[in-house]
Amino acid sequence: MTEGMAPGARLQVDRREDGALRLTTDQTLLGAESDIACKLRHWARVAPDRMLMTAPDGAGGRAGLRYGEALLEARRLHGRLAARGLRPGDRVASLLPAGLEALRLRLACLLGGFVHITLPPHPFRAVAQFPPEAPEAARLWRVAAPDLVVLPAGCPAGGPALALTDLPEAPAAPDRPGAPQDWTAIFFTSGSTGAAKGVPITRGMISSCQAAYAVAWPFLAEEPPVLIDWMPWNHVFGGLDNLFKIVWNGGSLHLAPPPSAEGMGAMLDLMAEVRPSLSIGVPLGLKLLMDAWDAQPDRVAQGCAALRHIFFAGAAMDPALWDRLAGFRDALAGRYGHRIAVLSGYGATEAGSTMCLVPGDIAAPGVLGWPLPGHEVALVETDGLSEIRFRGPNLAPCYLGEDGPFPLPLDADGYYRTGDAGLLAPDPAGQPMLRFDGRLAEDFKLSSGIKVRAGLLRGRILGRLGPLASDLVLGGAGGDGLVALILAAPGAEVRAIAAALDGWNRDNPGSSTAIRRFALADFTPSAEEGEVSAKGQLVASRLHRTRSGLFADLMADRIGEVPR
Template sequence: MTTITPVTESAHFRAVELFPPVGLDVERRPDGVILLRSTTPGMPVPVTFAAGFAERAVSHAGQTLIAERNAGGEWARTTYEQAYDQALRIAGWLLDQDHPDERVMIVTENSVAHALMFFGAAVAGVPLCAVSAQHVLVAPERLAHAVDVVRPTIVFAEQATSIADTLASVLPPGTTVVSTDGAGTVTWEQVLAHDPLPDAEAHIAALDPHAPFRFMFTSGSTGMPKAVVHTNFGWCRLFSGANALLAKVSGWDERTLDWMPWSHVAGFSVLIGSVLNGGEYYVDDGRPTPELFGRTLRNLAEVQPLFFANVPAAFNMLCDALDADEALCARFFEHLQLCLYGGAGLTQPVYDRFQQLAEHTVGERIMFTTGYGCTESTAGCMSITWPTTQVGVGLPCPGLTVKLLPLDDDRFEARFHADFVLSGYLDNPEATARAFDEEGFYRSGDALRWIDPDRPELGLVFAGRLAEEFKLSTGTFVRGGFVHDALLAATSPVVAEAVLCGEDHTEVGALVWLNPAGCSAELGSSYSTDDALDWIVDRVRQMPGAGSAGRVARLAVLTDPPDIAKGERSDKGTINQAMARRNRSADIDALYAAAPHVRVVS
């Protein structure tokens, strides 16, 4: 176990000089609305991903573009030149299918073959949709919905044998299925053996940057997921600003290790950033789960990325592992320059613990930024680019205008406008119309607040999803996101996640999942659920008082994990509060009936 000392205010942040100066324009309207814009200029980028990829294939021909573990556990590498050659063959095959409205759907996890199919579709100008691999086996109804919305003509299923029945049940007759295991209608070898796209340079130059590039599904927290239409223009405009802020410090031009799925903007943006900047991308075969996180730790020790991006839950698991292994800690921090979290808020105790480990190991703190944004904003669109010990979402990236509409004394609803913000949902004009206000700003549905209202340059912090707020039966309004984050901060590391309850009840309750490693560290390896609940109750009692709206009054432990098939957890590891409450009505009833193992906080 590593002995650590508290983070000191005099500590130095590593690589902070690689960020540009903070530039912010603040416009305040008489009605209290505030408009925020970055004054930092963007960097030139190609007009399409294919154009940037083609440039890198020449300038970085022999360098590794992407690598993944092979059956023997070694890194199998594909160079930029090799990837481009295969992309031209895939593009040639796609365009020879002669369908009037060609669309590709990928139903496989991150892999070299997945990346090559994406590269080939991008070069061909054929829109592509990657759906969550978890949908294939555990949530086939969501896969069926995705097929109904996107109407793919080609499906790439890397290993189709195990999912053949599911595909047959959701795909229309005549859909071409490409697979690497021979279980589809076309083999991967046949595609890669096709003649390369002729006159590729002219074809890429003629691609329409405003045409559909990708369809990416929303989380579906308020209904079935919607398909957002992304364009080359939007992604390239986003990276014009993202590169200006993060390209150098992130090491996108050197090496990146990542697991986050390419069916989500968080994971896909890391792949895009690596390729456009000519870096090496390593596919992490680990996940932030007890069963698979060991693989991530092995990969981190070998690759030593300059940039570590993950969901907040992974940082908690990482701190446990680093605290227990000084050699791993030294390898991890040796070259690290930047961390990014997205998908949910990072709790302050986890952030502080991470920085304590960094200071103990390398004598410096590591800069943290956010991937704050959504599918509709193409990817993360706000960022922290200055030294701070305060967890937050930062300020707008170049090219984005953020409109802040007052909600109450200190919170604002955030709305976005930019070239890279949603132009529309696929074949859903009603949802598209509802998504925008009268000035054309996208309604994010998120609440933000200032770190310091008198110093806007310090940025904003997340203050909850408006859809997660509810009323008690007394009429008292509960900021669900705020209470949720406060509970996690107070009960770290014992509590891994929580579902807030209380609608139609007189007080706020919480159903929690335990973090086994944190429980063992705090309570000993022989702890019981009752031991954990008593510890949690003691911490909750110490939380600052905030009346019935901010005080968790009832607690119980959930022993079964979040159900992916029922939409409770995304494949990024984040919890869908609304779906969890809907699915766990019996647990909520027991919580308010004071069943055994329920704690009422006095």
């Protein structure tokens, strides 16, 4: 097992009376009785001068907030919010971008017992009045039901909306005690399978999740982690899990702009300066790092000198990128004498971010790992597949809609139905691992009744297309064959893509695998329309809705190319 992992940990697999598999680990969940506010106070006391977070200052430099300062400033802001009339349990919505100001507000809400809500930015980008009138912004507003909304400086204010500078001056307020069942945040789901829903996050959910991380990955406590992060704060990945993983373990977080080819120079400069020990993100960022490695290996190596662990979402890396990452790790191991461990996991907003973690370095993508210590997974036969279902103390109490709370999709045993399929398969060391087996919602049937495993099929076809395509979306539900919308790589020719698909079809001639007709996307998928998630990944279900006419034309043979 990789250095820094829990030694001797084992996955326990039991078969229930109904035939489902129940997965747990033999690790005991320790420390879940702690509260995240207690962790903040602890580090402010024992390491007040340690940097909690840095962020761009808007003038080409960086500004920072140390643990001692963060606690003092959060208490002062708590006092100003209380002077505005807020009471514990009131909801404070924020449109602040990730940064030091947003951090101060988040911690002030934590200490004051207010429920913090980071609103999705896109629906509110042109809002000039509150409550908003734009349909999607108005719907989210009704779900959030905020008592106060905090705007960036310079935005039109009024009614319940204001900038932090508009709050009344007041002395610092004492911290309010919190209970595990208290709501401390509301996050919105991505909306990839329907309208975005609000998910209340309790203090106990944060504690159980972060305590489970500490048991599964002891390296987090062995040395305070240093993380460069760009994930948006309106999603639990960046705005809850990454942030509070740092606070829980006394680490340092350095915010960066979203990865881009143009911004990699500044990213590498930041890496060389702060020497990250941990990388948490999605394959988009890793691809850009591998591109930089190909062009400037010495510069990338310098920025990765202290890097020990790379974490990414386990189901989302294509084989070509995995091979590049393996070569990168081998090269750095030769230079620095240690091998970077690649870790993966699996989660959902409904679980406060995380449900599964791998116990050590993985040998291939697609591995989800084991349930968090103290939590459970069940694999339940559902329409010919094994659905992943989850139960544990970090599961949200409910959803929030326009009409108030409504229940999560729980089965009769209290397991959350994820809508994802999974299977158990041994890793190279012979240990059973939960692997991703596609999304039930992505699968569809042809007119013949044959089921198409769209999620898994997409990955296999992308592997065949290689550098010719960055992504694709399959269609054909109710038809007699498959069609594909392909996002071609820059410079890729349609003839080359047609030839690659022709080879695929010869090897996979079945109606549920062969591509009958395809089109190259002549547009950039829109994050504002929900076609791209905050992690930079295509949302197939949303593209089928927003581009329904295109898929209809493909299926009717009115547009597109036929592999030859």
